[in-house]
Amino acid sequence: MSHNPDKEVYLLVFKDEFFDYYCEKCGNKYEDSHYKWCKRCEINHLKNNFADWTSGNDKVDNSIQMMQLKINSCRGGIFEWITYNKFIEIKEIVNDVFAKAIWKDGPLYYSTFEKIYKRELNKKVILKYLFNSQNVNHLFLNEVIYSVEEYHGVTQNPNTKDYMLVCKIEYYCENCGKKYNNQFERKNKSCISCQTNQDFKKINDLIQEIKLN
Ligand SMILES: [Zn+2]
Ligand SMILES: [Zn+2]
The missing domain is CATH 3.30.200 (Phosphorylase Kinase; domain 1)
Structure with a gap:
């Protein structure tokens, strides 16, 4: 720390870390520092777009x-x-x-x-x-x-x-x-009644196939 160059390096590191947590544009602390998302800047951006x-x-x-x-x-x-x-x-x-x-x-x-x-x-x-x-x-x-x-x-x-x-x-x-009623339907990408209808159709098709053979 006694040498000037060291001090400069130290300051650089500090600056980098600062911008991990604070918005580069407005200085606000990021709502989501991991994703560098600033609510204040986003709201300003949305407001500016109102006219568009x-x-x-x-x-x-x-x-x-x-x-x-x-x-x-x-x-x-x-x-x-x-x-x-x-x-x-x-x-x-x-x-x-x-x-x-x-x-x-x-x-x-x-x-x-x-x-x-x-x-x-x-x-x-x-x-x-x-x-x-x-x-x-x-x-x-x-x-x-x-x-x-x-x-x-x-x-x-x-x-x-x-x-x-x-x-x-x-x-x-x-x-x-x-609208899906629960996580099961969301995960299945189909509601239960549509899923049941599809299953019935599959079984029916299978029965028809067996009859034909
Ligand atoms: Zn900002
Ligand atoms: Zn459905």
Whole structure:
């Protein structure tokens, strides 16, 4: 420590360690120092983006903004307004209730390796129709706020004007559109009734095959 060069080396090490825990941009202590994720910077970034998107309805915009600003970690993705033309291969599962689709851009996720948000392209999603669109603000409050982690965001069919929640495939059965009831269904990627139907079909096919032989 008595030599100047040593002191310089010591200072360099200290500086590196400092930025392991404190945001390089704003000096805030990282909420997640392992992934270098700064809540303050992320919220500023989301706020700056408010001008770049709109649903065309102030109430809906406000609800989405409110949801975005509740962000608390880098693990859950970001609730978004998604324009309907971003979906392809839309197929109704249950008429006017559920549809499945591919979201071309896909959801934002925080790349823990690159320490930035990226998009998971061509993501399979479930669209859940919302009714009484004039009360869409209440629907958001009732339906989304307590389970925001189940949704990617919200969209609107420009022809029917129906709003739809964009549901994560990890929480909804792609065969019938229903929300999974438990971990078993989530792990199986199918609800129990769809699984049972499939099993019956397999057994039936097997019986037919045996009969034919
Ligand atoms: Zn920051
Ligand atoms: Zn199902």
